[in-house]
Amino acid sequence: MRQTVCVDTQPGGLTPLDARGKKLRQDVVDIFEHSRRGHVGSTFSLMEIVLVLYDDILRIDPKNPADPKRDRFILSKGHGCLALYVVLADKGFFPADELCRFCAYDGILGGHPEAGKVPGVEASTGALGHGLSIGVGMAVSARMDRRDSRVFVAMGDGEINEGSVWEAALSAGNRGLDNLVAIVDYNKQQSYDTTFEVQNLEPLADKWRAFGFAVREVDGHDLCALRAAFGGSPIEPGKPTCIICHTVKGKGYAPAENNLSWHHKSKFTDEDMAGLYAAFSTEKEGA
Amino acid sequence: MRGRCLNMVHKLAKADERIVFLGSDLGFGTLKQFREELPERFIMEGINEAHAIGMAAGLAFDGRIVYVNTIATFLTRRSFEQVALDLCLHKANVRLIGNGGGMVYAPLGSTHLAIEDIAIMRALPNMAIVAVADAEEMERLMPQTVDWQGPLYIRLAKGYDPIVSDPAIPFVLGKGMEISRGKDVLIVATGVTLGPAKEAAKLLAETGVSCGILHMHTIKPFDTELFLDMAQSPDGGVKAVISVEEHTILGGLGSAVAEILAETPFARQPRFKRLGIPDVFPDKYGTQNQLMARYGIDTKTIVSTAQALLA
Secondary structure, three states: OOOOOOOOOOOOOOOOOOHHHHHHHHHHHHHHHHHOOEOHHHHHHHHHHHHHHHHHHOOOOOOOOOOOOOOEEEEOOHHHHHHHHHHHHHHOOOOHHHHHHOOOOOOOOOOOOOOOOOOOOOOOOOOOOOHHHHHHHHHHHHHHOOOOOOEEEEEEOOHHHOHHHHHHHHHHHHHOOOOEEEEEEEOOEOOOOEHHHHHOOOOHHHHHHHOOOEEEEEEOOOHHHHHHHHHOOOOOOOOOEEEEEEOOOOOOOHHHOOOHHHOOEOOOOHHHHHHHHHHOOOOOOOO | OHHHHHHHHHHHHHHOOOEEEEEEOOOOOOOHHHHHHOHHHEEEEOOOHHHHHHHHHHHHOOOOEEEEEEEHHHHHHHOHHHHHHHHHHOOOOEEEEEEOEEOOOHHHOOOOOEOOHHHHHHOOOOOEEEOOOOHHHHHHHHHHHOOOOOOEEEEOOOOOOOOOOOOOOOOOOOOOEEEEOOOOEEEEEOHHHHHHHHHHHHHHHHOOOOEEEEEOOEEEOOOHHHHHHHHHOOOOOOOEEEEEEEEEOOOOHHHHHHHHHHHOOOOOOOEEEEEEEOOOOOOOOOOHHHHHHHOOOOHHHHHHHHHHHHO
16 A cells, blocks of 8 residues: 555544544434444544534524525535534534434435535535535625635545546636635545545645645644634635645544544444444543 | 527626626627626636536525526536536526537537437426527516526527517416417427427418417426317317427427326327437538438428328
8 A cells, every 4th residue: 555645643643532522423423323324434534624613713603504794614525424413413503302313214414414404504515526616606706795704615535536626626726715715634545445545636735736725734633723724714815725634534433543444334233332432432531 | 599698697687786697618708798897797617517517506505696608518418416416406596508409519519419408407306497499589588587496407599590489479487388279280399499380380281280389498397287288178189299399309398298198198199299309419410400300300390290190
């Protein structure tokens, strides 16, 4: 296996989870207990990115989710939706008891998020490579209104194999959309194998720079680093921003970390569930 | 027709600040005046249709009404998933204006012929499809597109097509248009095939055959009620129904008619024939009219088909 990039996290993760990261992962595990399915690896690699955006960055009001002046967040890698769902529930966009009906026949929370069904979800995603174009449209729209709304689009590393992402990047760069932030959840794994083996993205930061973005690379599980990166956008006036978040797929649950077979599970065993609950238990810490 | 359509977008945009125009590397000087007068709402993207559709969706999610224009095949084939998900799933108020519907680009070959665009769009929930007969009818259509709810595909013909529409008959987007009633044959046309349908009805009348004409400018939603009313009356209904479209006979107007005929009990089931392009990529170039004649999308074939069905 080729390894052509230095990363500031290692398998297992150097950055320990904080209590909030653990609690939200516990909420995800509670969902798994009901659904017995879900994208484990992507959800856990994305968790800190989403929680920092909603805790510290996005100007949004759960009581007025359609406020035209709000910032927009598009989860382009829709399969990471569980990270978004637990944060939206935590913020009060919808009642938390909805979480246990994930993928249920009459639930609102599907295996990929849908706008119009889930309060707080800006765009229906799941088919990869759609979110950045939608974000470009939203960013242009904000500019037309002279609104200072910002648009954040989170994409997977595998997702950016899609050509449409680079069509959107070309457009965003040429338009100088400095109210647009492209976030790459760079966990280095896609479905079949590592990103290096399937479709190597390197040199990734240079690619975004070449498309006209100002780029910053951070540890995607370091809350302070994420706050600084998102809060410091735009990095350069007149340029869209790309934040490459180096993450660990399955972060926090050792058997799932960097384990390709944990990309998606359609049937959790009782043993899996016991392990997941143990991994995110806060009892020992007295929390 | 295209010029009239785009000029209408400009006119409508001047009166309604929700309206945005988004082109994909259109011809030099397209909508120059729009660009000069309303530069912020004139967007010219590159040759990136999938992105352009997603971008239009993002603008529409903010309450804007976005008119997207490029070649029909690239709006339907190239960016199908964006049309399906970003537009149809979200019921986005985006209007897709497809240049060269049917065999307009005959000299350019199959890469540019939009001969299955209606079938593609018909399969998508929430998508509406409209194909007007001429430039004057386009002017009557366009104001009604502004407040249409959800995505809309507007199929453009060649331009400078003969004016065959009748301003005395009200144009209502979302409904069929009854041109005339007849007791023997009902001809169902859409887009530019209204012209040959009218000519054929006239020729058949001279031979004693009474033809009704239904101009189904809005192919989806399909005005089933009007179609059945015209097919079933008077006196137990027509003896034959002919659909005629500049499109493959799979999945378009003829298929819509066939589906209704197959599922509706008639006192006397009418004979039925779809006129259109067979299940092929056209193997000739030449002109649109030459290809239309090759596949029997013309007056002569409508007349002979009616005579054969009545025989």
